[in-house]
Each structure stands twice: as structure tokens, then as C-alpha cells.
Amino acid sequence: MGEVFTAPIPVRFAETDLMGIVHHSAYVVWFEMGRIAWMGEVGVPYTEVSQLGFHFAVTGVQASYRASATFGDVVVVGTEPTLLRSRQICFSYNIYNASSKTLLVTGSSEHVCVDVQRRTAKIPHLVLERFRRGVEKLQSR
Amino acid sequence: MGEVFTAPIPVRFAETDLMGIVHHSAYVVWFEMGRIAWMGEVGVPYTEVSQLGFHFAVTGVQASYRASATFGDVVVVGTEPTLLRSRQICFSYNIYNASSKTLLVTGSSEHVCVDVQRRTAKIPHLVLERFRRGVEKLQSR
Amino acid sequence: MGEVFTAPIPVRFAETDLMGIVHHSAYVVWFEMGRIAWMGEVGVPYTEVSQLGFHFAVTGVQASYRASATFGDVVVVGTEPTLLRSRQICFSYNIYNASSKTLLVTGSSEHVCVDVQRRTAKIPHLVLERFRRGVEKLQSR
Amino acid sequence: MGEVFTAPIPVRFAETDLMGIVHHSAYVVWFEMGRIAWMGEVGVPYTEVSQLGFHFAVTGVQASYRASATFGDVVVVGTEPTLLRSRQICFSYNIYNASSKTLLVTGSSEHVCVDVQRRTAKIPHLVLERFRRGVEKLQSR
Numbered sequence: 039m040g041e042v043f044t045a046p047i048p049v050r051f052a053e054t055d056l057m058g059i060v061h062h063s064a065y066v067v068w069f070e071m072g073r074i075a076w077m078g079e080v081g082v083p084y085t086e087v088s089q090l091g092f093h094f095a096v097t098g099v100q101a102s103y104r105a106s107a108t109f110g111d112v113v114v115v116g117t118e119p120t121l122l123r124s125r126q127i128c129f130s131y132n133i134y135n136a137s138s139k140t141l142l143v144t145g146s147s148e149h150v151c152v153d154v155q156r157r158t159a160k161i162p163h164l165v166l167e168r169f170r171r172g173v174e175k176l177q178s179r
Numbered sequence: 180m181g182e183v184f185t186a187p188i189p190v191r192f193a194e195t196d197l198m199g200i201v202h203h204s205a206y207v208v209w210f211e212m213g214r215i216a217w218m219g220e221v222g223v224p225y226t227e228v229s230q231l232g233f234h235f236a237v238t239g240v241q242a243s244y245r246a247s248a249t250f251g252d253v254v255v256v257g258t259e260p261t262l263l264r265s266r267q268i269c270f271s272y273n274i275y276n277a278s279s280k281t282l283l284v285t286g287s288s289e290h291v292c293v294d295v296q297r298r299t300a301k302i303p304h305l306v307l308e309r310f311r312r313g314v315e316k317l318q319s320r
Numbered sequence: 321m322g323e324v325f326t327a328p329i330p331v332r333f334a335e336t337d338l339m340g341i342v343h344h345s346a347y348v349v350w351f352e353m354g355r356i357a358w359m360g361e362v363g364v365p366y367t368e369v370s371q372l373g374f375h376f377a378v379t380g381v382q383a384s385y386r387a388s389a390t391f392g393d394v395v396v397v398g399t400e401p402t403l404l405r406s407r408q409i410c411f412s413y414n415i416y417n418a419s420s421k422t423l424l425v426t427g428s429s430e431h432v433c434v435d436v437q438r439r440t441a442k443i444p445h446l447v448l449e450r451f452r453r454g455v456e457k458l459q460s461r
Numbered sequence: 462m463g464e465v466f467t468a469p470i471p472v473r474f475a476e477t478d479l480m481g482i483v484h485h486s487a488y489v490v491w492f493e494m495g496r497i498a499w500m501g502e503v504g505v506p507y508t509e510v511s512q513l514g515f516h517f518a519v520t521g522v523q524a525s526y527r528a529s530a531t532f533g534d535v536v537v538v539g540t541e542p543t544l545l546r547s548r549q550i551c552f553s554y555n556i557y558n559a560s561s562k563t564l565l566v567t568g569s570s571e572h573v574c575v576d577v578q579r580r581t582a583k584i585p586h587l588v589l590e591r592f593r594r595g596v597e598k599l600q601s602r
Contacts, residue, residue: 045330048327048353050349050352050353051352051356051366051478051479051484052349052352052478052484052486054478054479055474055475055477055478055479056229056474056477056478056479056481056482056531056532057234057236057297058297058479059297059479061474061475062207062237062240063204063207063208063211063475066203066204066207066240067204067332067334070204070332070333070334071330071332074333083392084333084391084392085391085392088197088391093198095198095244095247096203096244097243097244098241098242098243098244099203099207099241099242099244100239100240100241100242101239101240101241102238102239103236103237103238103239106236106297108479109366109367109370109479110365110366110367156198156199156200156247186471189468189494191490191493191494192337192338192343192493192497192507193337193343193345193490193493195337195338196333196334196336196337196338197333197336197337197338197340197341197390197391199338200338202333202334204334208473208475211473211474211475212471212473215474224533225474225532225533226532226533229532249338250338250507250508250511251506251507251508338511339516339518339579340579341579344489344519344522345486345489345490345493348485348486348489348522349486352486370479375480377480377526377529378485378526379525379526380523380524380525380526381485381489381522381523381524381526382521382522382523382524383521383522383523384520384521385518385519385520385521388518388579438480438481438482438529
């Protein structure tokens with residue numbers, strides 16, 4: 039419904055391990071690419087957030103692995119926010135094989151807004167507003 | 180109680196990100212170092228498992244971030260198994276700052292035993308037995 | 321002249337370090353993406369090479385850093401082979417900022433063909449021929 | 462002669478690739494651990510340099526791969542400075558298998574001192590002096 043997709047991500051050779059498949063930690067990095075794509079889509083590039091002096095520090099991450107990606111595959115990350123509060127934002131993710139559309143990994147992450155001293159802070163008003171409008175716009179697609 | 184600790188892990192410069200702290204995906208790699216240390220401690224080096232033609236594929240991972248590690252810090256991972264079945268093993272992790280003993284990150288992971296074709300398989304009997312004896316020995320410390 | 325370009329590569333947050341810029345090891349991974357794009361362009365996807373039981377083991381890599389990429393940037397890797405022998409292939413790389421076209425990093429890598437036992441081997445005839453035809457075709461563009 | 466060694470570095474599972482050996486980019490990260498160990502040994506922990514507002518930006522890196530490390534191996538990095546100027550420092554590296562003492566990879570890196578704006582800067586006097594005394598002390602061992 040409100041899922042935003044990244045550009046296709048070709049699996050990197052460096053992301054594989056000796057099992058011959060993508061190392062499980064790579065998907066956590068792909069989640070990050072997913073939420074950054076989401077922020078771009080709703081009009082708040084993450085670079086703007088950090089230029090304002092804020093970051094969305096990760097307070098939790100969870101991944102469930104159903105099928106593996108391997109070198110030669112291209113994946114795509116679908117991202118949706120699941121919670122949006124004055125200081126907190128949460129996302130859920132679906133990582134698909136871009137050609138077969140197989141769902142490979144699902145996951146979620148939780149974030150708090152922090153300032154340059156890395157203290158919990160309110161999400162800047164402008165950012166929060168755009169997030170809210172983004173959620174509405176995406177859900178009504 | 181039954182926690183096994185890794186050798187101290189100095190934070191690598193390459194593990195930091197532009198927030199100035201360790202990137203959250205690094206802890207997932209450290210969890211892996213934790214369970215490998217645990218396997219070594221109970222007498223089943225992971226290299227033996229893979230030489231037998233088996234792997235413990237990651238089916239799930241979860242991390243909760245309480246405090247951050249940064250460059251210059253040394254961390255240590257404490258690992259404990261939470262479930263041991265014929266085809267499955269689960270672990271919980273605590274990552275501490277090695278000097279202040281502050282608990283930085285807690286987490287868990289779930290694994291199924293797979294063979295060289297990456298099909299779910301029974302954990303080899305010898306390995307399972309040593310895991311069981313390891314759990315008992317560690318809990319009675 | 322004979323340079324083959326990767327698809328645009330958005331810098332990943334995870335690729336930055338506490339200096340606020342991309343960690344220098346990331347470019348080495350991007351070089352790899354460059355030569356894989358080159359192989360795809362000349363009709364020898366790397367997955368085919370590995371399915372035949374061969375790999376191009378890295379025997380040397382060199383990088384010169386002129387300007388830095390940072391989060392929010394998109395880069396592109398230009399790759400050209402510099403040597404092609406029966407058992408060896410070498411590449412040179414230019415990494416550009418995709419929007420400003422600034423040259424960020426130049427580099428090179430050397431590879432020997434190895435078999436599944438990781439012993440030096442001749443590049444399979446079919447692969448070598450396609451590489452040769454690829455070089456010719458690209459140089460005559 | 463003047464080589465400073467890191468603590469033993471156990472190869473991480475995540476550092477391997479589908480060739481079954483350590484990915485070549487991992488050694489570049491290990492070089493970094495080598496020069497940081499060297500700085501610590503001569504009394505200038507890198508954290509001090511960065512707290513003073515300076516960094517040693519990498520301007521070049523080179524690696525030659527002779528033998529591979531794999532999961533289960535422990536490696537150690539030997540580091541020596543090869544040039545020390547008012548704004549520049551260069552290092553050479555030898556990476557060994559810690560148990561067999563086999564030389565796996567040799568390499569070098571070049572750095573310029575930069576300030577917080579990432580402009581080339583003089584190495585702070587105190588740091589330079591300790592580097593010089595460190596070189597002398599290590600060479601006279």
C-alpha cells in the first residue's frame with residue numbers, strides 16, 4: 039500500500055560469505071537504504087536532516103530471513119513507516135529478489151531523533167510535517 | 180550464568196559512521212563473533228562444523244541499542260544459547276564496553292542447520308552432543 | 321575510450337566513517353563493482369565465470385584518493401582492462417561523482433584466474449575470447 | 462626492525478566471500494588497524510589526534526596479495542612508517558598468519574594531515590615529535 043521501493047540493488051561480491059550467499063548483516067544495510075529512499079520519496083532527504091543537526095539513531099532492528107540472495111541477484115527494498123511520534127519513527131521492510139519478486143527478508147527498525155550531541159530530541163517540525171504528509175499521500179495511492 | 184565472552188574487540192575506525200559512532204550493523208557482526216566464541220568454548224569450533232559440510236544459517240536476528248560504542252572503545256560480547264533442538268539453535272547476546280562494563284546492545288539470533296546444498300538438516304550428532312554438554316557445563320559454573 | 325561505466329551507485333550511510341566521508345575501503349569494493357560491470361558489458365557475467373568453476377583472484381590493488389565522496393553523493397565507476405593474458409587480467413578504474421563528474425579516486429587491480437582449488441589456471445578459452453572481442457569493440461567505440 | 466604488531470585478529474566469518482576466503486577489501490581495513498596500533502605504541506592514540514581536531518586522510522593505498530587468509534585463521538599486522546613529513550605520513554604493512562607466520566599480504570598507505578574542515582594541515586607539533594621519537598625508539602630495538 040504505502041510501500042516505497044529503492045532503486046534495484048545489485049548484490050555485491052563483497053557482500054557474500056563463504057556459505058556462497060549474502061551475509062545476513064548486508065540486509066541490515068539494505069534496510070537503511072530502504073528508509074533513506076522512503077525519506078527521499080516524502081521530500082525529506084536524509085542529508086537535510088543531518089544538515090539541520092539531527093539524526094535518526096537506531097534503537098532497534100529485527101530481521102527474519104526466508105530465502106537467500108546471492109551474487110548475480112538484484113534486490114529491491116520496500117519500506118513503510120509503522121509509527122511516527124514527536125521523537126520516534128519506526129519502519130518495516132520487505133526485501134525482494136527484483137526479478138522473481140520472491141520475498142527474501144522482512145524486518146523492522148526503530149529510531150529516535152537525536153541532536154548533534156546525540157541527545158534525544160524532537161523531530162524538527164518541518165521534517166515531521168513532511169513525514170506526515172508523505173504517509174498520507176503514500177497510503178492514498 | 181552460562182555466558183561465554185569473546186576476546187576484547189577494539190572498535191575499528193571503519194566500523195564508525197558519520198554520526199561519529201559505530202554503525203548499527205557492526206553489532207550484528209559482533210554477535211556472530213560471540214556465537215563463534217561460544218562454539219569454540221564448548222569444543223565445536225565453527226570451522227569443524229563447516230568442514231563436516233554444515234552451516235548454521237541465520238533465520239532471524241534482533242538487536243536493541245542502549246548506548247553507543249565509538250572509535251577508541253573496546254567491546255566484549257557475552258553469548259548464551261537460548262534454544263537447542265535437533266535442527267535449530269538460538270542465542271542471546273550482550274555487548275559490553277570492556278572497560279566501563281556498560282551494557283551497550285542486547286540481541287538474539289536464530290539459526291537452522293543446513294547442509295552443503297543449504298537444505299535444512301539435523302545438527303550432526305557429535306556436534307549436538309558437545310553443544311548439550313557445553314550448555315550443562317557452562318550453566319553449572 | 322574503452323571505459324565501461326557502472327550504474328549510478330548511491331553512497332550508503334554505512335560506507336561513511338567518523339570523518340564524515342566515505343571510508344577509503346569502500347572504493348575498493350566499488351572497483352569490484354566496476355570490473356563486474358565491465359565483464360557483463362563484454363558478455364561474460366562474473367556469475368558465468370564462477371559457474372564454470374573459476375574465479376579472478378585479486379593479486380594486487382592500488383587506489384589514489386583525490387577528492388572524497390560523502391553521504392548523499394552518487395558515484396559511478398569507469399573501468400578499463402589494461403592487460404589481458406592467458407592467466408591474468410588487470411584493470412584500471414576511475415571513480416567519479418555522478419553529478420559533478422569530479423574524478424574522486426583512480427585505481428587499478430591485478431587478477432589471476434584460479435580454479436575451484438584456488439590454483440592458478442588458464443582463463444577458459446570462451447571467456448578469454450569474449451574478453452578480447454570486448455576490448456576491441458569498446459576501443460573502437 | 463621497527464615493525465609494530467597488532468594484537469591477533471581472528472578472521473570474521475563476515476569477512477569471507479563466496480570464494481571461501483577473506484575478501485581482499487578486509488586487508489585494507491586491517492592495514493588501518495595496523496597503523497592505529499603503531500600510533501598507540503608510539504604514544505599518540507588516534508583518538509587523541511581526532512580530539513585535537515585532526516585526521517590522517519588516506520591519499521593512497523596499495524596491497525599485494527600472496528596467500529589468502531580464511532575463516533578460522535588468526536592474522537597479525539606489522540606496521541612501519543616509511544615517510545614522516547610536516548603534513549604527511551606513510552606506512553608499510555605486512556600481514557601474517559599468526560600461527561604459521563606465513564606472509565599473506567604486503568601493502569602501504571599514504572596520508573595527509575587534515576583539519577576539521579578537511580583541509581591539509583601541519584601535523585600538530587606534539588604529535589609529530591612523538592612520532593619522531595617513536596620511530597627512533599622502534600628502530601633502535
